[in-house]
Amino acid sequence: MAHDKDDTFGPGDASRERAVPSGRLARFGTFGRLVGGVAGGMAAEGARRLTSGERISTRDLILTPGNVRRMTDKLSHLRGAAMKMGQMISLDSGDFLPPELSDILARLRDQANFMPTKQLDMVLREEWGSDWRKRFKWFNPRPIAAASIGQVHKAMTRDGQELAIKVQYPGVAKSIDSDVDNVMTLLKVAGFAPPELEMDKLLDAAKRQLHEEADYQREGAQMKLYREQLADTPGFVVPQLHEDLTRGSILAMSFEEGVPIERLEDEPAERRDEIFGNLLELVSRELFDFGVMQTDPNFANFRYRPATGELILLDFGACREVDPAVSNGYRGMLKAGLEGNRDEVREATIEAGFMMPIVAEKHPQSVNKMIDIVIDQMREDKPFDFADRGFVYLLREEGFAIAQDKDTWAFPPIETLFVQRKVSGMALLGTRLKAKVNIRRMTEEILASTTPMPVERAA
Numbered sequence: 001m002a003h004d005k006d007d008t009f010g011p012g013d014a015s016r017e018r019a020v021p022s023g024r025l026a027r028f029g030t031f032g033r034l035v036g037g038v039a040g041g042m043a044a045e046g047a048r049r050l051t052s053g054e055r056i057s058t059r060d061l062i063l064t065p066g067n068v069r070r071m072t073d074k075l076s077h078l079r080g081a082a083m084k085m086g087q088m089i090s091l092d093s094g095d096f097l098p099p100e101l102s103d104i105l106a107r108l109r110d111q112a113n114f115m116p117t118k119q120l121d122m123v124l125r126e127e128w129g130s131d132w133r134k135r136f137k138w139f140n141p142r143p144i145a146a147a148s149i150g151q152v153h154k155a156m157t158r159d160g161q162e163l164a165i166k167v168q169y170p171g172v173a174k175s176i177d178s179d180v181d182n183v184m185t186l187l188k189v190a191g192f193a194p195p196e197l198e199m200d201k202l203l204d205a206a207k208r209q210l211h212e213e214a215d216y217q218r219e220g221a222q223m224k225l226y227r228e229q230l231a232d233t234p235g236f237v238v239p240q241l242h243e244d245l246t247r248g249s250i251l252a253m254s255f256e257e258g259v260p261i262e263r264l265e266d267e268p269a270e271r272r273d274e275i276f277g278n279l280l281e282l283v284s285r286e287l288f289d290f291g292v293m294q295t296d297p298n299f300a301n302f303r304y305r306p307a308t309g310e311l312i313l314l315d316f317g318a319c320r321e322v323d324p325a326v327s328n329g330y331r332g333m334l335k336a337g338l339e340g341n342r343d344e345v346r347e348a349t350i351e352a353g354f355m356m357p358i359v360a361e362k363h364p365q366s367v368n369k370m371i372d373i374v375i376d377q378m379r380e381d382k383p384f385d386f387a388d389r390g391f392v393y394l395l396r397e398e399g400f401a402i403a404q405d406k407d408t409w410a411f412p413p414i415e416t417l418f419v420q421r422k423v424s425g426m427a428l429l430g431t432r433l434k435a436k437v438n439i440r441r442m443t444e445e446i447l448a449s450t451t452p453m454p455v456e457r458a459a
Helices: 024-052 058-062 065-078 080-093 099-110 117-128 173-189 200-213 216-229 261-266 269-290 324-338 342-351 357-362 364-379 390-404 414-433 439-449
Strands: 136-139 150-157 162-168 250-254 292-294 302-305 310-313 319-321
Touching (some): 117 162, 117 250, 216 250, 216 292, 216 319, 261 414, 269 292, 269 310, 269 324, 269 414, 292 414, 324 364, 324 414, 324 439, 342 357, 342 364, 357 364, 364 390
Antiparallel strands (some): 136 150, 150 162, 162 250, 292 319, 302 310
């Protein structure tokens, strides 16, 4: 991992030592206390409103300031899948969530609780043995970063290698399935999970991804793969895996100095455009060349080196193979878009699973207008301004009627969902950085330099 000194928790910040509930009963009890506290808060708020003659709605009763604090506090205490689910929902759906829920999820992203030294030592003893300290010249017990599944420490080996070591919270891997179920129950109770949608497939996919992210040896293998793929590509740095120290719940890698990618906001426009363009090219290579994509677009997974202009890539737990049908579906849409062929774009979109046929059947005018907006944007031979959100509002305006039609509500194929999550996240980063990139030329280049992926045929 790459972190600068500004990321190290200091005595004046909001971070705190807090033991992670590791047993199944302890975690279930925390969820139980959360539900009980929320219910108590609802009852108190309902009584207050009745007394004052105010209107009562279930959502208003749930989202009181006290309940917001309870949900944030308990989910951040649990960490693991509970906290990760909140972060995933926030990143994917931030524009569409009630502001109160968005606030809860934003606070979850910023939480910086970390394991007490005693609990940390317990994890390290289990993985490295009781004499683990002999492996290092020094090991800083104060983490330089804390996230949903683990926290990162800085250390130096006996032979002078400076490392970043990610240590998984105890009990997180074993509690993934129950945590996801409990979080979804909480969302349903609060009215945030649309009853019209079948959630089972989404929950199963979330559980699979979280189990993969909790396997640090798997993540280490993915990090090695990316380091090999990008060895001859200037502008990117991938940490080197320290295999001898890596275990299922410990990931050891070279420490790479860098600053948050958001610091690019302070750089000249030319550098912002160049570096973000490099990142978009990487996403294109993942989709059309590598056949593997890191599907978590969290900004914290990218660091920046001002001196060299390099990007440091982090967190490979969410890497997954790209379904050839999804890759070829994107290729078909982009090719038809460059040619300005609305009908082929629509057919490719349906074939790839991005849009259900019933949407085009029931709302042909809106669909055609949305396709025309996208085609007009991507065909212009000039830098696309990611900070100009005008076309987004046009798309949203056309899509409003579709969004209200519950007959058309459906999740796209799961593999499509993960890729779309990465693409959407990159668009948000481009907006944040006010970047400008010639999308048409980049699309032409990537399509010309790659070929469709072979799709296995069923026997």
